[in-house]
Amino acid sequence: MELGIGIGWRPEIADAVEALPGIDWVETVAENLCTDHLPDSLVRLRARGVTVVPHGVSLGLGGADRPDPGRLAGLAARASLLGTPLVTEHIAFVRAGGPRTASPGLEAGHLLPVPRTWDALDVLCENVRIAQDSLPVPLALENIAALFSWPGEELTEGQFLAELVARTGVRLLIDVANLHTNHVNRGEDPATALDELPVEAIAYVHVAGGIERDGVWHDTHAHPVTRSVLDVLAELRSRVAPPGVLLERDDDFPPVTELAGELTAIRTTLATAGRAGREARSEARAAGDDAAASATPVEPTGTATDAATGPGPGSTAEPAAEAARDRAAVAQTALLSALVAGTPAPEGFDHRRLAVQSRALAAKRADVVAKVAPELPGILGDGYRKAFLAYARAHPMSAGYRRDALDFAEQLLIAGRPADDDDRRRLTHWWQDRAAARPPRRTTRLVRAARAALVGR
Known part of the structure; x- marks a missing residue:
């Protein structure tokens, strides 16, 4: 399946995407689409023959729990609506807590890395198989960027991905910007990862920008693509011709001319690296070095299971699988609690x-929250960010960003804020329009908190 050169479709740059020359396909965040109709821009692109691939961000396939059937059904409906050849998601967890740990549920609001251990791999592979069985088209999974490493990891990134493909047959979405991020933040060599992973399983490639601050690389998707990221793309292209390459941009969108320039840089990098790779393979063949010419990926060692097999209901492996999930639940909950609840x-x-x-x-x-509820920074002005960060320190997210916005406004109103009467009245009306007839009194809030604490014990 050849996709070609594409760009991430976002509502903010819909017109620019439609105007860009040479766009073969686009990718859109699946959760931002309705399940029964498409934005006009995507309808026009599809009418032109542009492929649209939905890119999920909320399944949490690396999490301790099995994938939520409702989320899978939503992703499947969007895939059918788009007539897409595949859907994509991430190798990550995004929530933790809940019944397995007898603790309140927590949401990260972000993609967090799973440990590269055999235990974590077992859980991930079962979750992937469940997802594959629920989707009408093939699934590809993306390697993510991380600011930190898990202690006690047993596999490299390339080995982990190779084992995942061997066990499940899933395709790969390789983000070269994430490989660069992990090089800066975790000391992992992108070339080694590319040598170890099965490049023949690559469905397509992401390219995105970021920025380095205080020795940490932030994969922002809001800055231009750097030369170092294009160098990783060249490394990949020297090994394989990827079926598709896509430019991601999620914020601080530049003029269409700059987007076009970044796409040109990607095309140039692919062409140059492709020529260099062909020349290198030709030289290797002339020297009789068959191993170098075929560029066979390194096969990781480990305890891989057959891709067609896996523990079924009632099998002797089932208790071991549940034990692995329980261990993952405890570890992920402890980590996420430290990140969002200050433990x-x-x-x-x-x-x-x-x-x-x-x-x-x-x-x-x-x-x-400022994007899903732009009225809040409009009402609070320059004080929005400081007020929200203070709220966030004491209130981990547990039910998504829209609920988060309502809870933030509710907390402000209970505290008698904003101080200005007109602003407080505007905030009250905003809250009432979206939540209930009136904000709960302080005593009601305290009772709710007490009940939540009892349930969480």
């Missing part, structure tokens, strides 16, 4: 890196 960092993690991640999660949360 102590689990043993073995880099406390400084977790602090950086915690601040990044809070900042992203503030940014997204």
